[in-house]
Amino acid sequence: MKKILLFLLLLNCSSNSIGQNELMKQYNLMPWPKEISEKPAKFFINSDVTISINAQDDKHRVRNAAVMFLRRLSNRTGVFLNEGFPVNNSKGNIQITFSKVTSLNIETDESYTLDISDNSIQINSNTDVGAIRGLATLLQLTQNNTTDNFFPGIHIEDSPRFVWRGLMIDVARHFQPVEVLKRNLEGMASVKMNVFHWHLTDDQGFRVESKTYPKLQEFASDGQYYTHEQIKEVVAYANKLGIRVIPEIDVPGHASAILSAYPELGSKKGFTYAIERYAGVFDPTLDPTNEKTYEFLENLFKEITPLFPDEYFHIGGDENEGKHWNENQNIQAFKKEHGLETNHDLQTYFNIKLEKILAPLNKKLMGWDEILTPSIPTTAVIHSWRGEHEGLEQSTLIEASQKGYQAVLSAGYYIDRMLPVEHHYSVDPIGGAALTKEERKRILGAEATMWSELVTPLTIDSRIWPRTAAIAERFWSTKEVNDIPLMKKRLKPVSFNLEELGITHISSRDVILRGMTNNQDISSLITLSKICEPLKVYERNKGGIEYKSFSPFTLFADACVVDAEDAEMFNELVSNFNNQPENSAKTLSYLNQWANNHALFSRLEKNQKMIPLEELSVNLSNVAKILSTSIESKSINESDLDTLKTSLSTLEKPHVDVEVVITKSLRLLTDYCETNFL
């Protein structure tokens, strides 16, 4: 008994922490699988690679994934394959076997096993979706050296922690064409996400064609909307990748666009409704006391729900401050008449009516967490988005599950806030909460949210990726997979491989910088972009008044990304400099690069887009030059120290909508020079 216990302890210890960390250094899997062990084997990738699918695959998910797998494998390795498609016999050296084709819902079994031997690879699963998850894992295992491309011998048993692993894309603030969605769906599938939440309407636009209410696309979309056929196309594309699509029609607030087309449904008579061009929270709200409102929504939902086969249907319900309700005497009278004390009560009245419209359409009503009021029935699904920034001590997720609601978390996963990857990666949906089995089951999972006030098709990928890959791991892998350096190490290759899918998160930077410079040498701007990040937590847009939806998003800030790569390296070097920066050739090399950078920048012919960068460029060079000279000479004089401090202070302030994210390290070096070299 003791021996067995010891053995189990060792096994547990080795496979789950020490051993696992060692494996994480070797294999760039993300999300990290549930169980993984090595085998003394190697499967060589050469022109003889073939795939057999041993099952009926009538939704073609596996065939589609296998073809994509072969293309990506060939393009990645340069190997010319003899067979570009799955072979029709069962003799493939990659064997995919599954028991059934599944429909997509929260019960879908996504588990699989993957086994790589010298001459064969086996992927086994209960469902076709499990099989495609296994293929995604296999592709991440591609390795190469000077002589070979190969898959390492490995055995994996894998299944997800949460059944709902989503990405929300807001296509209302800035419209995102079908191809943007498709490439991001591919990205999602590559890291095993399974829910695309499509935020289709907001104050800034209504993006769904309606044949019943054609004014919606005519007057509320600026011509930028999805036809029914395009919606079907996206849903089918997602389905092939094992991704469910949840549409969101945001009501009763966020309704400027709807009301610009159908003002008669608004809460404030005589108000001039128009598509909103700014970002923020606005007053236009559907009138919940008007039966026509429900007639409109019922007809609209009847028309569009068939496009979205998923059981869940998101009605938004957030950020209605009720201003126009307060200003409308009839609405106030209605509240009294129906015993509705607050606007929240009135909104709950509205939500319950919507639920009754949706139920016969076989849809479960889902809404942002403002819908969580005492009288909303537990059939509603709570999407928790508010956290401490919105005045809550913690998200409503746990509370909702304890009260009997299914719930999904987005608080902590707002990728538009431009926070570092470790911030999101460190948010565990459940944390330390003690939950009953039923409560735990009601916590479906979580979603990263890409709000689009400040992104266009050119920049959206660089705001979604690569951070969303790490978030995907948080949603799939066990809670114990949480080592940040090992996550970052794996994220690099995973990020880079996303380019294979047409995702532009890496390439868009240079496109923007070429545009900024009229196609001059962009190397000095690249150097700057690698230590600058867009302003965080909505600071860039100063409460929504700086950028309109049609403002330029081809500025320096748009070329910069979160987790700026040189900043990360430099900050780490400085934090480890042990009071001897002069010993760090790398630190000095960065400083010298920045010291010389302004000379490069100066050579460029300037235009109005570049000129605002000049101050940043000069100050960076000043600071870097004095620091590097001082460190190398082990001396600094008062005058240089003054200049250094003045330039550094300027550098610490936001410039051109970015922050220079090495200033703390520069301050540390400045203090060090002052203390030791003055």
Add this chain to the structure above:
Amino acid sequence: MKKILLFLLLLNCSSNSIGQNELMKQYNLMPWPKEISEKPAKFFINSDVTISINAQDDKHRVRNAAVMFLRRLSNRTGVFLNEGFPVNNSKGNIQITFSKVTSLNIETDESYTLDISDNSIQINSNTDVGAIRGLATLLQLTQNNTTDNFFPGIHIEDSPRFVWRGLMIDVARHFQPVEVLKRNLEGMASVKMNVFHWHLTDDQGFRVESKTYPKLQEFASDGQYYTHEQIKEVVAYANKLGIRVIPEIDVPGHASAILSAYPELGSKKGFTYAIERYAGVFDPTLDPTNEKTYEFLENLFKEITPLFPDEYFHIGGDENEGKHWNENQNIQAFKKEHGLETNHDLQTYFNIKLEKILAPLNKKLMGWDEILTPSIPTTAVIHSWRGEHEGLEQSTLIEASQKGYQAVLSAGYYIDRMLPVEHHYSVDPIGGAALTKEERKRILGAEATMWSELVTPLTIDSRIWPRTAAIAERFWSTKEVNDIPLMKKRLKPVSFNLEELGITHISSRDVILRGMTNNQDISSLITLSKICEPLKVYERNKGGIEYKSFSPFTLFADACVVDAEDAEMFNELVSNFNNQPENSAKTLSYLNQWANNHALFSRLEKNQKMIPLEELSVNLSNVAKILSTSIESKSINESDLDTLKTSLSTLEKPHVDVEVVITKSLRLLTDYCETNFL
């Protein structure tokens, strides 16, 4: 009388050659307009820019173009506009006025005038299409300096030389998704092209959904085809840009895909038809003696012609060598029976039957020039593609027009042959031919052809652009606009601005090189790519047997483009070195860069995609090092000269599917060193 003549001569001379060349140095317009004159004025681009459209615009072409114009202007300049959409009053400082909304056909009036003054811009035209051509011109006139963004004072009167200015994209050899087509349509519109010829079918795939013959998409497309809705979407998108769409269903040859779905229509009984994976000319051919063939085509054409509103319908008709016809005794008997002496006669029989199917569908039959036989009626439209490489002394264009056929030229504009831009730019469709007015009128214009054996969505843009912009000028501008250096000077900014449209011709290089190196530092590979070009005139694919449709197209050759930029600069430097290379700091700077490049390359961790590049890299560095040392020291010894010559000889051979396009210059420098410094 004499005075007037002199005046006219002067006017002609100044505006058409000397003056025009001066203007070409200042303005990056492409295609160059018919008449252009400067005005002492400047229109400043600031937040007050507004556009009024003074006309009914019920096809929304002008509104669409105006919105795109405002977005591009704002993104390009960084100016935050107050009004992101055309203003509803007529007070815009940019005024667009046109007389009528037109349908698209060969009579469409695309002329416009553009007038830029200090405070207002006028675009006037007869049609909405003319107006959008004017907006495209205006956008190309955007200029900036350190203080301002502005449009220069200018007056333009413009109209095209040819009514048919096309780009053909082959979506059969490699499928190109809708977004690839859309971005290329935008590119076409930006240089005023007006015909998208959609090569939809070939041996390698049938890319149109058929509800009548669903096996076509099921068995002949690998799942890669356009639905009817997608076709409508593309056609509508093109129409908004003033671009006609001509579909091509290539028959009776190039029919492997069709016959893989409907083998009963084939000319060789018992033959196993399958989608072709290689490139080349293949035998599968529809049986022209089988009434079922015509029934099939009639039903198919009836189904799909409504998707394509244009009057012209392309039936291919090329490269049928009749091998399977010769091998079929029934077909031979049929020929005798019908007095058809040759296979050409039989194909004409087939074409005439097709014309009779198409006529009641209101379609004009168009075909590649093999259809030009004595008995084909003059209602057919001849698409001339063959030239001296295909055994003709000259294209069939002039002959066809003289015989009474409408005709379109593609010989000389095969951009997949990877020839330099000046090659295509120098081909004049009419040349010195003396034509009657009627004959001239029947020459509709020309098309660049992008065959897709060796391109994927990742690389196709870099094969189409920027060369097609120069070809577009050849089709739009007068014959006299033919100065190659001035074309190249204007092509650079025009090319770079294509990035604004999402065209990836610049950005795809780095995507490929990152993929080749597993995301290491790609600078040494960039240096190599700037002096290497993909093998020309189909050499890369060695007769079609090296690359299958599913082979990797992420290799070094795919990162390289025609008109390699450093090569062009270096070759010019060397050609002007006047036997004093030592005086050219720039020449030496290139040589030193290449001399040092292999050291950079050597630092990279190698994989199977990079290793084949090693030889090229070493030899280039060897040659450059010896040349630069020799030139700087004015001496060379026998041993170095030997090494130099050996390395250079290797460099002169094709490597990894590219040719090093500076070897002639290197040879010149080698000879110079040998002669002067040994």
